[in-house]
Structure formats: C-alpha cells, structure tokens
Amino acid sequence: MARLPFNQQVRQAREDAIVDAVNRQLAGKGFDLMTMDEVASEVGIAKASLYKHFDSKEALAAAAMKRLLGRAQAELDRIEAQGLPTPLARLEAVVRWTMRVQLDGEMPSLPSQNSSLRAALMADMAYLGQLMAVSERLGHWITEAQSQGQITTAVPAEVVLYTLFARACDPVLGVLKAGGHAPDQVIEWVMATTFGGLATR
Amino acid sequence: MARLPFNQQVRQAREDAIVDAVNRQLAGKGFDLMTMDEVASEVGIAKASLYKHFDSKEALAAAAMKRLLGRAQAELDRIEAQGLPTPLARLEAVVRWTMRVQLDGEMPSLPSQNSSLRAALMADMAYLGQLMAVSERLGHWITEAQSQGQITTAVPAEVVLYTLFARACDPVLGVLKAGGHAPDQVIEWVMATTFGGLATR
DNA sequence: GTCTATATGAAGATAGAC
DNA sequence: GTCTATCTTCATATAGAC
Structure with missing residues (x-):
C-alpha cells in the first residue's frame, strides 16, 4: 500500500x-427523495x-453503490476464508449478510425504475x-451448488x-x-x- | 344497481x-417520477x-390503488368460484394473477418509502x-392451507x-x-x- | 368543469469571493 | 476547497375567465 500525501488523505x-x-x-x-441540501447538511x-x-x-x-459492492466482495472473501462445507452454506451466508445490512439501515436502495440514475x-x-x-463469484457458487444437488435445477442459475x-x-x-419482530x-x-419455499416439503 | 344520471356517468x-x-x-x-402534467396530457x-x-x-x-384492490377482490371471487381443490391451489392462482398484472405493466408500484404518500x-x-x-381473505386461505399441511408452518401466517x-x-x-424471457x-x-424454494427437496 | 396563465416552492447545479 | 448567494428548471397547486 502506497502512503498517500496528507492532503489526499484528508480529501x-x-x-x-x-x-x-x-x-x-x-x-x-x-434516491428520489434524497436531496443534496440534506446530504450537505448531514x-x-x-x-x-x-x-x-x-x-x-x-x-x-x-459512489455509494460502488462502496457497497466493494464491501460485498470483502464479505465474499471472508466467507470463502471461513471454510464452509458446501456452496449452499456459502450462499446462505451471503444472503444473511445482505439482509443484516438492510435491517441495519445501511442498504442503499435504488428505485428500480429511475431513468437518469440507471443511465x-x-x-x-x-x-x-x-x-x-x-x-460471477455468486454464479460460480450457484452452479456448484446445483451440480452438487443442493440448489434446485428447476430454474436456471440466472x-x-x-x-x-x-x-x-x-x-x-x-x-x-416494523411489526415489532x-x-x-x-x-x-x-x-x-x-x-425452503412456502409449500411444505 | 341504481342507474346514475347521465352527467354523473360522464364524470x-x-x-x-x-x-x-x-x-x-x-x-x-x-409515484415520485409521475407528474401531473404528464397524466393530464395523457x-x-x-x-x-x-x-x-x-x-x-x-x-x-x-384512487389507483383502491381500484387495484377492487380488482384483486374480484379476482379472489373468481378464484373461489373456480372450485379449486385446495387452499394452496387458490393461493397459487392469486400469485399468478398478481405477477401477470405486473408483467402486463398494470401494477401500480408505490415506492415503499414515501412519507407523503404513505401518510x-x-x-x-x-x-x-x-x-x-x-x-383477511388471503389470511384465511393461508391458515387453512397450513392446517391442511400444504403450506409450511416454519413461519407464521403473517x-x-x-x-x-x-x-x-x-x-x-x-x-x-428484460432479459428476453x-x-x-x-x-x-x-x-x-x-x-418450492431455492434449496433442493 | 374546462381552459390559460400564474403563483409558489423545492431542488439540482453554479458564480464568484476568500 | 470552502463558503454565501443565486440561477434555473420543473412540478404541485391555484386563480379567474368562460
């Protein structure tokens, strides 16, 4: 790691x-309700x-999305280092992490239909x-889990x-x-x- | 059905x-990107x-949401009249209907987090x-399906x-x-x- | 009830001094 | 780079004539 000049560290x-x-x-x-005024004042x-x-x-x-993706990659690294026994276990760990992030109020939510932002x-x-x-990393785990019979092949990996x-x-x-759970x-x-799905097994 | 005066029919x-x-x-x-100008001109x-x-x-x-809920109730009536064999089959029919509505571009999507609209x-x-x-109607089908062992009891009906x-x-x-399917x-x-869930059964 | 024209306010973005 | 003050645009909502 190259040490940055002090000015750039501050920046x-x-x-x-x-x-x-x-x-x-x-x-x-x-995104739509976020205002530059409020960001600045915060x-x-x-x-x-x-x-x-x-x-x-x-x-x-x-920038927020890119930082989130960076953190996601770090989490994938962490999960890989954990040595979980199956690809399914790794996928479960990722999903738990994303849900935790959302419940902690740290998941930036992009309206799925905003043209300027999407562009x-x-x-x-x-x-x-x-x-x-x-x-691609997740896709690899998924196909692995499918070929090992842990994830359904009733739907494509996509x-x-x-x-x-x-x-x-x-x-x-x-x-x-919000319901108190x-x-x-x-x-x-x-x-x-x-x-597990909603239907009984 | 009382016949409305002509003026009110037009209205x-x-x-x-x-x-x-x-x-x-x-x-x-x-909601956020919808404008009154565009609605009027349309x-x-x-x-x-x-x-x-x-x-x-x-x-x-x-008003749009209320009309949607009215249509949902009509659809529930229709499904009940169909005489499907199990409550699970009825629930599946409802979900298929909602997804069809969305894919047809007729599902009004409310941003889950807009204070003025929520209020x-x-x-x-x-x-x-x-x-x-x-x-309540769906809730009834759900508890029925759970008590008949068709829907999992691993999670509450809620x-x-x-x-x-x-x-x-x-x-x-x-x-x-959008991926072409x-x-x-x-x-x-x-x-x-x-x-069915993502994991194999 | 429908229109044209306008009031009002909010928010993204910028000018220009320091 | 930071600030205050301002520009510009656009969207909700309304005024007032017909």
Missing part, C-alpha cells in the same frame, strides 16, 4: 464521510462543496465491473442469482421489523421462505 | 380514464381539470378497509402473507422479462422459487 476522509451520509439517505428514503459542509467532490447526484449514488450506472464502468465480479439479489432489497424485511427472527424467517 | 367515465392513465404512470415510472385534459376530480397527486395514487394512504379509510379485506404480497412488486420479474416462463420460474 479521502471527507469523501468517505460524504458517502456515509449518502448511504444513510439512500437507505432511509431512497456532512456539515456547504452544498456547493459537494460538487467539488462529486459531479452530480447520480455520481453520489454511484448513469450503466455508463459507469467501475460500477459495472464490480457488479459483474460479484455476480433466476437463482436474481432471487438472491432481490433479498437485499426485500420490503418484507422492513415490514416485519427482532431482526434475527426476521432474517431466519425470510431465509426459510427463500431457501 | 365517472372521465375519472376512470384518469385513473387508467395514473395506473400506467405508476406502473411505468412510479388523458387529454388540462392539468387544472385534474384537480376538479382529485384533490392531490396522493389522492390520484390512492395519505394510511389516512384513507376506504383504502385501509379494502387492504384489510384482501388481507410472513406467508407478506411474502405473497411481495411477489406483486418483485423486481425479479422485470429483470427476467417469455412472461409465462418468468411466472413459472418465480412460482417455483416462491413455493
């Missing part, structure tokens, strides 16, 4: 603080200063690269992947939590419906 | 056309005229009443209910459809993951 720390705030805003109210800087660090609101959201993300090579990297991704922004989690309980319930 | 037809447009907008871009009337029929943007969305809906007794009616509701706005449907195929895949 990096500030941008981290900004992305922190953005992440909270995205998790709490979503960080404690002027709105104009935000634009010295990030070109646009979309760029802010993209910005689809043009962001760093973002796309990270997304593909995560998808469908399994999207289903797992969807748990990261599943509104059921929030509803159950403990986060651990909520997670186990949704794990049960996701992997 | 009703116009409001139906408005709610049609709102429904399309909500399905396509969601209906072919002036924006100010909208406000003669509905008090606010929130009221428009609420308006929670203050709308007609909406709440319809929502409760639908929930969790089953929310899980079924969530399929109505599941982003996985859109992603798979036929709607019928998409629905059967998501049915399989929802009721």
